[in-house]
Structure formats: C-alpha cells, structure tokens
Amino acid sequence: MSTSKSPTSTPSQSTSFPFPSIYSFPPFFTRQPNGQTWTSQLSLWNSLILAYCRYNRIWRIDLNTAIEWDLFNNRDINRSLKLETCREILDSMVKKGDAEWVPGSGSHAAKNASAIIYWRRPEEWANIIADWIDSTGQKNAILTLYEIAEGDLSLSQDFRGIDPTILRKALDVLIRRGQAQIMKSADGEEAGVKFFGNQ
Amino acid sequence: MSMRRGVGLAAFDNHERTAQQYSDLGSTILQTHISELTDQLLTFQTALKRFAKSHADEIRSDPVFRSEFVKMCSAIGVDPLASSSANKKGSFWAELLGRDVNDFFFELAVRIIEICRRTRDENGGLMLVEDVKARINSVPGRPPVSQEDIVRAVNTLAPLGHGFGIVRLAHKDFIRSVPQELNRDQAVAIEATQALGYISVEILRDNLRWETARCIAVLDDLVASGLVWVDEQARPKEYWTPSWIRP
Numbered sequence: 002m003s004t005s006k007s008p009t010s011t012p013s014q015s016t017s018f019p020f021p022s023i024y025s026f027p028p029f030f031t032r033q034p035n036g037q038t039w040t041s042q043l044s045l046w047n048s049l050i051l052a053y054c055r056y057n058r059i060w061r062i063d064l065n066t067a068i069e070w071d072l073f074n075n076r077d078i079n080r081s082l083k084l085e086t087c088r089e090i091l092d093s094m095v096k097k098g099d100a101e102w103v104p105g106s107g108s109h110a111a112k113n114a115s116a117i118i119y120w121r122r123p124e125e126w127a128n129i130i131a132d133w134i135d136s137t138g139q140k141n142a143i144l145t146l147y148e149i150a151e152g153d154l155s156l157s158q159d160f161r162g163i164d165p166t167i168l169r170k171a172l173d174v175l176i177r178r179g180q181a182q183i184m185k186s187a188d189g190e191e192a193g194v195k196f197f198g199n200q
Numbered sequence: 201m202s203m204r205r206g207v208g209l210a211a212f213d214n215h216e217r218t219a220q221q222y223s224d225l226g227s228t229i230l231q232t233h234i235s236e237l238t239d240q241l242l243t244f245q246t247a248l249k250r251f252a253k254s255h256a257d258e259i260r261s262d263p264v265f266r267s268e269f270v271k272m273c274s275a276i277g278v279d280p281l282a283s284s285s286a287n288k289k290g291s292f293w294a295e296l297l298g299r300d301v302n303d304f305f306f307e308l309a310v311r312i313i314e315i316c317r318r319t320r321d322e323n324g325g326l327m328l329v330e331d332v333k334a335r336i337n338s339v340p341g342r343p344p345v346s347q348e349d350i351v352r353a354v355n356t357l358a359p360l361g362h363g364f365g366i367v368r369l370a371h372k373d374f375i376r377s378v379p380q381e382l383n384r385d386q387a388v389a390i391e392a393t394q395a396l397g398y399i400s401v402e403i404l405r406d407n408l409r410w411e412t413a414r415c416i417a418v419l420d421d422l423v424a425s426g427l428v429w430v431d432e433q434a435r436p437k438e439y440w441t442p443s444w445i446r447p
Contacts, residue, residue: 022446027398027438028429035426041321042429080433 018056018072021049030073030080032089046090051099055120060164061103064088064114091116098122103166117166126160126171131180133158134196143184143193146172256300263346270301270352281305281356308345308353311336313364316377323442324426325378326367326390332375334447347373370394374443380425385418390427390441397444399428400436 023029023045033039053059053072064087067073073082082090094100095116103115121129130149134140137154149155150163160168172194175181179197186192258265270281281302315335319327329350337344354375357364363379370391376382382390388408392399404415419439422428431438 026429026440026445027434028431028440031430031432033429035423037321037324037426038429041319044321080431 018053020075021052024049024075025078027078027080030075030082032083032086043090043093047094047097047099050090050094050118051120054118058162059118060162060167061115061117062091062100064091064116088114094118117164119167121159123167123170123174126163126167127174127178127180129158129160130171131175131196133160140196143195145193149194252300259300260304261343263344263349266301266304267346267348273301281352305349305353305356308336308349309357312350312353312375313357313362313377316364316375320377321426322445324428325363325376325380326382326427326443327375327377328443329366329373329375331443331447338447350375385414386421386425386427389418389422393428393439393441393444398431398434398438398440400434400438402436 029042029045033042050062050072054062064084068082068084068087073087074080091100091102091114095102098119100116100118103117133155134142139154144152146165146168150160150165150168155161160171163171172181175196176183181197182195184192184195255265255269259269260266312332315332316325316327329347333345333347333350336342336350351366351373354364354366363377365376365381367374367376367382367387369387372394389399389404392404392407399419401412401415401419404410404418405412410418419428422439423430427441428439429442431440
C-alpha cells in the first residue's frame with residue numbers, strides 16, 4: 002500500500018485513485034532519452050495527470066508541493082518523477098491546452114510554478130453551467146461567482162468547488178456567446194453574473 | 201484352330217489390325233474418361249462453391265473452423281489468401297473458396313496495421329502478438345480472433361513490403377512493423393528482457409559472456425531504436441521492454 006502523500010484537497014471518492022498499469026512500470030519515472038519514446042511517455046503522463054485531477058477534483062498543481070504526491074511517486078516500486086521532468090510535462094500540457102501556467106509563476110521561474118489543470122476545457126464548463134442554469138430555472142437570475150461554485154443548487158454538479166480562475170474563463174465564454182453578462186453595482190463593483198439561458 | 205495366333209505373314213497382318221482396334225478402343229476410353237472427369241469436376245466445383253458459401257459465417261466467427269478450412273485449402277493446393285492479381289492459375293480456386301477467408305484476413309490485417317501504428321512510439325515497432333490479440337478482442341460485438349489468425353494476417357502483409365513481419369523471440373511471437381530487422385545481438389538482448397522484463401550491462405555480461413563494450417553497444421542500439429525504455433533510478437541502470445507494460 003502506498004504511503005505517499007495525497008493532495009490535501011478533499012477527494013470526492015472514498016477509494017484512492019485507480020492507477021493504470023503504466024504507473025507500475027519503473028522507466029515511466031525516467032525522462033526517456035529517445036525522442037519517440039518520450040513522445041509516448043508525455044502522452045501517457047498527460048492522460049494520467051488529467052485523470053488523477055479529475056478523480057480527486059484538483060483544479061491546480063503547484064509544482065513544488067505536488068511533486069510529493071503519490072501521483073509522481075510510486076512507493077511500491079520506489080520510483081519518483083524529477084521536478085524538472087514534471088515541469089517539462091506540464092509545459093507540454095500547457096502547449097496542448099490541457100493546462101495553463103498561473104501568471105507570474107511561469108515555467109522559467111525558479112520557484113512557485115503553478116498550473117491550472119483543465120480536466121475539462123473552459124468551453125466544456127461553459128456548456129455545463131449553461132445547461133445547469135436552464136435545468137434549474139435560473140434564467141435571468143443574477144448570481145455571484147461564489148453562489149455558482151458553492152451554492153446549494155450546485156451541490157451535485159461537476160463544477161462544485163470549481164477554481165475561481167477556471168470559472169471566470171468559463172463565464173467569459175458564455176459572455177462571448179451572449180449567454181451571460183457581468184452586472185455591476187452602483188459603485189462600479191462587479192456584483193454578479195446575469196444568465197440569459199441557452200439560445 | 202486358334203484364330204489368335206497366326207503364323208508367318210498372316211500373323212503380321214493380324215497384329216496390325218489388332219493394334220488399330222486397340223488404338224480405337226483406347227481413344228474411345230480416353231474420350232469417355234475426359235467427359236466423365238469434366239462432369240465430376242463440375243460437380244465438385246459446384247459442391248465446393250456451396251460449401252464455401254454455407255460456411256461463410258463459421259469462417260468469420262470460429263477461429264478453429266477457420267484454421268481447419270485454411271489448412272484444407274492448402275492441402276488441396278489452393279492458397280485462399282493469394283491475391284487475385286497474382287497467380288492467375290491459383291486465383292480461380294482462391295476466388296471460389298477464398299472470398300470470405302480473404303475478406304476476413306484483409307480486415308484483420310488492416311486492424312493490425314492500425315494498432316501497430318498507434319503504439320509505434322511506445323514500443324519502437326515491436327509488439328507481442330498476444331498484446332495485439334488482446335486489443336483486437338477487447339472491442340465488443342466482434343467474434344474473437346486467435347494468435348494463429350494474427351500471424352497469418354501479418355504474413356500476408358510481408359510480401360507487400362511495408363516492413364511487417366513475425367519475429368519469434370524467447371518462444372513468443374512478436375509483430376515487427378518497421379522495416380528495420382533486428383540483428384543477432386539485438387535479438388538475443390531482447391530475448392533476455394523476457395525473463396525479468398529488463399536487462400542491464402551486467403546482466404548481458406554475466407549471462408552471455410559478452411565484453412562490456414559489446415553490451416553497451418547493443419543497449420545503445422536498442423534505446424536508439426526505441427525498443428527499450430530506460431530506468432535511470434535503478435542501480436545499475438536498467439533497460440526495460442515495453443512488452444512488460446500490461447494493458
């Protein structure tokens with residue numbers, strides 16, 4: 002049984018993540034020297050990271066702390082992914098659009114490199130939120146970001162507890178589509194988002 | 201007095217006439233034989249056609265029946281997997297017997313090519329037949345294929361020059377899907393990986409009695425060809441076969 006650290010964010014499952022068999026393959030934790038082998042290794046890590054984050058509802062990876070997770074350390078076979086290799090993998094995920102570096106923590110910074118993980122792309126989140134607005138009869142409602150992510154009506158939704166940055170990106174998609182609008186209060190502060198429902 | 205045995209010139213005369221009679225009789229018998237044979241062949245051809253048609257389903261769905269059918273064809277000198285554009289003489293029978301067999305192996309070959317293409321970066325173009333079979337049979341709604349089916353399908357690809365072939369290593373069948381063939385040292389080294397899943401300079405040196413330089417050279421070769429994955433956290437460094445990655 003693995004005794005490595007798990008992320009501190011609350012896992013939604015009572016059982017631990019079911020790792021695929023590649024996770025037990027020792028060379029998986031070594032940055033492969035052969036270019037084609039590395040290409041397939043990157044792809045496997047990409048899928049694994051997305052699946053792991055989805056399962057554990059992890060919205061962002063902070064490189065320096067995440068490197069301790071069981072995701073990157075298999076105690077059963079005593080193998081660990083190097084920080085630099087992890088950064089290379091996240092870089093590649095960013096290029097693919099499956100992740101985004103948090104501004105100011107970019108890949109060339111020595112510390113505090115943090116990445117948002119899109120186990121669903123913002124467009125997908127936009128669709129899910131729009132459908133939820135319709136099915137809960139919240140058309141024309143004005144909701145704060147907090148209400149969307151943490152309100153009673155979103156309890157069983159996939160976007161429950163969604164990272165604010167990702168939520169904002171999803172709302173930007175809806176705004177571009179004309180399905181939502183930012184409402185400002187009298188003093189010009191952002192008060193919430195008004196939804197027009199699916200058109 | 202006997203009429204059969206003539207004496208003198210009379211005997212000679214008789215022999216010629218007899219010979220002529222025999223010759224005539226021979227021609228008649230030959231003609232009869234030919235027309236009988238033709239009839240029999242026609243009957244046989246019809247029966248064969250009907251047989252092939254009625255067993256099309258079994259050919260498709262039952263690996264054991266399929267195997268026996270192909271063996272039967274070979275036994276009577278027919279290659280049901282021969283392409284119709286090749287041997288014109290053989291293609292008549294191939295057409296008759298082989299259509300369903302041909303279709304089956306053609307489709308299988310296409311699926312094999314696709315699987316090899318998708319996994320090439322991971323395994324360098326060398327994959328266990330058993331693993332290809334598992335992938336094909338994991339798709340629901342299709343009758344299962346056997347290892348023999350896969351080997352046959354790959355062998356139909358070999359003469360087409362795409363670099364496909366079957367390689368037997370450590371008593372297991374592999375599909376090679378790249379033109380580059382393994383040289384002797386590489387083949388022996390890959391066979392050695394099948395014991396524990398990996399090899400190292402030390403393992404090759406101790407078990408094969410190769411000099412260190414030779415061990416290093418072959419391992420570098422295998423890495424360059426993408427046929428092994430490196431584990432640098434192992435002491436000594438280990439070189440793993442991707443065939444050890446379970447699906």
